[in-house]
Amino acid sequence: MKYIIGIGGVTNGGxxxxxxxxxxxxxxxxxxxxxDFFKPQDQIEVGEDGFKQWDxxxxxxxxxxxxxxxxxxxxxxxFARSHGVTVTPGSxxxxxxxxxxxxxxxxxxxxxxxxIELFDLRYYLAVPYDECKRRRSTRNYTIPDPPGLFDGxxxxxxxxxxxxxxxxxxxxxxxxxLKSRDELYNEVFEDIHNKLLNCS
Ligand SMILES: Nc1ncnc2c1ncn2[C@@H]1O[C@H](COP(=O)(O)OP(=O)(O)O)[C@@H](O)[C@H]1O
Ligand SMILES: O=C(O)c1ccc[n+]([C@@H]2O[C@H](COP(=O)([O-])O)[C@@H](O)[C@H]2O)c1
Ligand SMILES: [Mg+2]
Numbered sequence: 001m002k003y004i005i006g007i008g009g010v011t012n013g014g015x016x017x018x019x020x021x022x023x024x025x026x027x028x029x030x031x032x033x034x035x036d037f038f039k040p041q042d043q044i045e046v047g048e049d050g051f052k053q054w055d056x057x058x059x060x061x062x063x064x065x066x067x068x069x070x071x072x073x074x075x076x077x078x079f080a081r082s083h084g085v086t087v088t089p090g091s092x093x094x095x096x097x098x099x100x101x102x103x104x105x106x107x108x109x110x111x112x113x114x115x116i117e118l119f120d121l122r123y124y125l126a127v128p129y130d131e132c133k134r135r136r137s138t139r140n141y142t143i144p145d146p147p148g149l150f151d152g153x154x155x156x157x158x159x160x161x162x163x164x165x166x167x168x169x170x171x172x173x174x175x176x177x178l179k180s181r182d183e184l185y186n187e188v189f190e191d192i193h194n195k196l197l198n199c200s
Pocket of ligand 1: 010011012013014015016017018135177178179180181182184
């Protein structure tokens, strides 16, 4: 069986931290990071507000991201091997019963139709404004945040995209990003087991 699981939500919600832990625990598990699909800086539009518009779908090569996911769907064994993931057969025979998991993590997973429909399970990490701003201020992105970016662009875009997702009725499991790393990992790992892996 093949399962595609989304770890989405707000910037600095803890998506990458949680994903890095899950990938070690789930069977034959590969990861796609949405951050790897940002377009080069010179292709990012500058808005009327003067900020480079990083936190919109247009800043990402979403077609390439979906193609990568489709390559995994087509042949998860080949995908795993070419990404250095060791493939182990499950206890059940025939081999076609083997379990393969793809984790997709990123801040804009549930606003792009061709991607939304590919998930078997969608998680959404959220943290309140103050904590998000505090965590973001300590991050070192390849392109550092200019002064005022969080309040002028990042947070408003988060609210806009979250509302659009909710208005479209996308089915997500909300996670409280204020919980500890351990709590979040245990909660999600158990949930994945109950919802997916026990049924295979
Ligand atoms: N559950 C948590 N509680 C407190 N801090 C966390 C938690 N998860 C992650 N962090 C910290 O928050 C920051 C952002 O985490 P990260 O996993 O990179 O988030 P994201 O990928 O959603 O932007 C990092 O400094 C990380 O160590
Ligand atoms: O990774 C990059 O090249 C990059 C360049 C500019 C900005 N980012 C920021 O990366 C954020 C998404 O990543 P994350 O891990 O914070 O969810 C998003 O809020 C962007 O503003 C990321
Ligand atoms: Mg991240």
